[in-house]
Amino acid sequence: GAGVSQSPSNKVTEKGKDVELRCDPISGHTALYWYRQSLGQGLEFLIYFQGNSAPDKSGLPSDRFSAERTGGSVSTLTIQRTQQEDSAVYLCASSLGPYSDEQYFGPGTRLTVT
Amino acid sequence: AQSVTQLDSQVPVFEEAPVELRCNYSSSVSVYLFWxxxxxxxxxxxxxxxxxGSTLVESINGFEAEFNKSQTSFHLRKPSVHISDxxxxxxxxxxxxxxxxxxxxGTGTQLKVEL
Incomplete structure (x- = not known):
């Protein structure tokens, strides 16, 4: 079946603009994770969704970052008033459930803030 | 909180040579370990x-890693690397x-296999 898909694959935006990044998890996977891969910080956890439960937002770096997951499937990560330090590859991963040990990663969205 | 240290940012190696990529971790609770x-x-x-269970785990393409609880390590090894690695x-x-x-x-280790 299809893997995790993310769109867009690349996004260039001007500083101060808002951006939305989309993630389509594998069908049937109830757990969804967002990570960020940047030169300065490496790979870091951002937010976790499990079914219809309240998300774990403990990794979000500032209140400019938010995410939602509609209908327990597609997720959107929104960055408001983008800054140059937001430039990174944003990765989405899904897994069967909260106790599943294997996460399946999407190809990522490369965000460049100019 | 947990942390992971990969001391080697880059490892160049010739094809068919053995390689070890080092990983050390820190955690106050039991953890799962991954490569x-x-x-x-x-x-x-x-x-x-x-x-x-077993401290030694293997992948389908010849890599293996050994969990060492006393040294809090999970080093990755392969006895003979290929260019595709x-x-x-x-x-x-x-x-x-x-x-x-x-x-x-961890911050990652770039493995570059050379002919």
Whole structure:
């Protein structure tokens, strides 16, 4: 079946603009994770969704970052008033459930803030 | 909180030579241990994992890792590398307690296999 898909694959935006990044998890996977891969910080956890439960937002770096997951499937990560330090590859991963040990990663969205 | 240290940012090696990529972790609770691989222009893929049981785990493409609790290490080894093993390798840990499987990654090791 299809893997995790993310769109867009690349996004260039001007500083101060808002951006939305989309993630389509594998069908049937109830757990969804967002990570960020940047030169300065490496790979870091951002937010976790499990079914219809309240998300774990403990990794979000500032209140400019938010995410939602509609209908327990597609997720959107929104960055408001983008800054140059937001430039990174944003990765989405899904897994069967909260106790599943294997996460399946999407190809990522490369965000460049100019 | 957990942390993962990958001391080697780059490891060059000739084809058919052995390689070891080092990973050390720190955690106050029991953790799961993982190695993920990112081939050029591809997404992260799980290479192998240690959840419990035997300290030695193997992947289908010849890599193995040994969990050493006393040294808090999970080094990745391959006795004979191939050019296609060129990739970035990430060691990661997560807590065994509930609430999801949030991964804490190391900074990665770029393995470059040369002819």
């Amino acid at each position: 993920y691989v990112q081939y050029p222009n591809q997404g992260l893929q799980l290479l192998l994992k240690h959840l419990s 060129t990739a970035e390798y990430f060691c990661a840990v997560s807590k065994i307690t509930g609430g999801g499987n949030k991964l804490t990654f």
